[in-house]
Amino acid sequence: MQLAKLWNVFIVFMLALTGLWLVSIETGGFTGDFWLTRKTLVLGTGILSFGLMSAAVILAARPAWFETMLGGLDKFYRLHKWLGIAAFAFATAHWILRMGPSWIKSLNLYDLPPRPQRASDPSTDFNIFRDLRHAAAEVGEWMFYALAVLVIIALWKRFPYKYFSKTHKLMGAVYLLLVFHAFILTDLSYWTQPIGPFLGVLMGLGTVAALISLFQKIGSRRKATGKISQVILHDNDEVLEVTVQLETAWPGHDAGQFAFVDFDDPEAAHPFTISSAWQNDGSLTFTIKALGDYTRTLADSLHLGQAVVVEGPYGRFNFNGTRSRQVWIGGGVGITPFVAGLSAPQRTVQNANIDLFYTMRRADPAYTSRIRDLAQHAGVRLHVLNEESDGLLNLDRLEALVPDWRQADIWFCGPSKFGSALLKPMLDRGLPLSQFHQELFEMR
Numbered sequence: 001m002q003l004a005k006l007w008n009v010f011i012v013f014m015l016a017l018t019g020l021w022l023v024s025i026e027t028g029g030f031t032g033d034f035w036l037t038r039k040t041l042v043l044g045t046g047i048l049s050f051g052l053m054s055a056a057v058i059l060a061a062r063p064a065w066f067e068t069m070l071g072g073l074d075k076f077y078r079l080h081k082w083l084g085i086a087a088f089a090f091a092t093a094h095w096i097l098r099m100g101p102s103w104i105k106s107l108n109l110y111d112l113p114p115r116p117q118r119a120s121d122p123s124t125d126f127n128i129f130r131d132l133r134h135a136a137a138e139v140g141e142w143m144f145y146a147l148a149v150l151v152i153i154a155l156w157k158r159f160p161y162k163y164f165s166k167t168h169k170l171m172g173a174v175y176l177l178l179v180f181h182a183f184i185l186t187d188l189s190y191w192t193q194p195i196g197p198f199l200g201v202l203m204g205l206g207t208v209a210a211l212i213s214l215f216q217k218i219g220s221r222r223k224a225t226g227k228i229s230q231v232i233l234h235d236n237d238e239v240l241e242v243t244v245q246l247e248t249a250w251p252g253h254d255a256g257q258f259a260f261v262d263f264d265d266p267e268a269a270h271p272f273t274i275s276s277a278w279q280n281d282g283s284l285t286f287t288i289k290a291l292g293d294y295t296r297t298l299a300d301s302l303h304l305g306q307a308v309v310v311e312g313p314y315g316r317f318n319f320n321g322t323r324s325r326q327v328w329i330g331g332g333v334g335i336t337p338f339v340a341g342l343s344a345p346q347r348t349v350q351n352a353n354i355d356l357f358y359t360m361r362r363a364d365p366a367y368t369s370r371i372r373d374l375a376q377h378a379g380v381r382l383h384v385l386n387e388e389s390d391g392l393l394n395l396d397r398l399e400a401l402v403p404d405w406r407q408a409d410i411w412f413c414g415p416s417k418f419g420s421a422l423l424k425p426m427l428d429r430g431l432p433l434s435q436f437h438q439e440l441f442e443m444r
Contacts, residue, residue, distance in 0.1 A: 006079055013055060021044050023193070023195075025040055025044075033113075034113050043187060045097060046090075046094045049094055050178060051202055052083050052086050052087035055083050055202065055206075056087060057175050058205050058209045059076055059077075059080040061213060062076070062218055062314075073258075074439050074440040084151065088147060088148070098141075132184050133185060136181045136184035140178065140181035143174050169216075172213040173214060179203055223309055226244045226308050227306060227308060228244055228245075228263075228305065230242070239287060239289050241275070241286070244308045250310070255340035255341040256273070256315060257313035257315040257318065259271070259274055259284070260314075261308060263308055267294050270294065270295075271314075274312075275336045277343035317337050325404065326355075327398070327402055328354060329393070329398075329411070329413070330357070330359070331419075332359070342371070355381045357383045358382065362388060410426065410431070413439045
């Protein structure tokens with residue numbers, strides 16, 4: 001699924017949630033009366049925030065049926081991110097609307113109309129609800145502050161992944177407390193309107209997903225265990241190849257898929273692309289580039305026989321486009337899924353006409369030679385560009401080598417800025433967006 005289509009999914013969900021809320025508002029909800037309008041907006045922003053957060057929590061549990069629908073776990077997490085940001089935006093609006101009158105009064109900014117006496121309300125006539133409303137309001141306020149901290153950590157890319165992965169698990173606990181907040185404070189009238197059943201389903205599924213996360217059961221049915229059988233550090237000391245021999249069942253994988261790998265260390269499992277084709281022998285190879293603090297130390301910390309847990313496979317970067325003419329572009333370690341594709345030519349390149357561009361910052365003769373051999377065996381035309389001597393790949397250079405690129409499916413894996421630098425001119429020169437396939441390899 002392309003980003004544009006993923007964005008459409010997000011917009012449709014937003015519109016559905018907003019529409020169900022609007023048709024569920026009691027008559028007179030927007031009459032011009034300050035306090036009644038404020039109450040409607042407080043409830044509305046709360047419902048929208050909670051609905052969006054529920055969807056984000058459900059996606060965090062990685063249900064397999066959603067991955068197929070959304071086109072891969074990378075798209076899955078991009079939608080999860082958008083939902084989370086939107087949920088926090090509405091939560092902020094909810095908090096401002098809730099606290100605003102007291103701020104206005106304390107700062108003498110404006111003379112607010114007198115607050116009307118609270119009329120008898122079925123939603124508060126039950127002792128259990130009336131007695132819990134104050135506690136639910138307090139819980140909601142404190143959970144908003146907790147949510148703000150967790151969202152900032154999630155969006156702050158320099159915050160170490162190993163700490164982010166731990167703090168982000170707290171979202172499950174925050175969500176469950178917000179379920180209590182939402183259930184107690186949502187007016188009974190809303191539960192009997194169209195928004196009620198929809199919100200109830202989201203609340204139920206979100207609660208299950210949050211419990212799965214808190215008990216660390218995400219992906220538990222897709223995990224296999226094994227041991228490291230080979231570790232190869234390539235000449236430039238930046239690319240590590242790790243081969244794992246699995247000892248428990250693995251369902252097999254397609255070229256271009258990835259898995260979460262736990263090397264039995266204090267770090268959380270990291271996503272790495274599987275660079276080997278599946279041969280039904282229990283062997284998986286991962287190609288890992290030293291990009292962060294964790295991956296830079298792996299070469300020193302891994303050893304033969306070390307226990308490994310692999311969860312997957314995930315992803316839909318599998319070269320199953322609509323056209324036999326294909327252009328593959330791998331930037332740096334982004335060559336990995338294409339290596340897997342070349343290793344299983346009978347599944348990925350049969351009856352296809354393919355040009356593969358491999359761009360790198362520094363040459364690694366041994367690794368490049370291996371890719372040349374694989375490409376030659378698969379009948380794929382390989383173009384190698386060393387950025388230090390050849391410069392960056394751009395569309396003009398690509399067009400000189402592949403004049404018919406507009407008739408091809410373009411498969412790109414590499415740095416996001418590199419992908420954007422190619423995609424924009426391609427679209428400007430007539431390539432349909434549906435022909436550009438890109439792995440969004442960002443899990444936060």
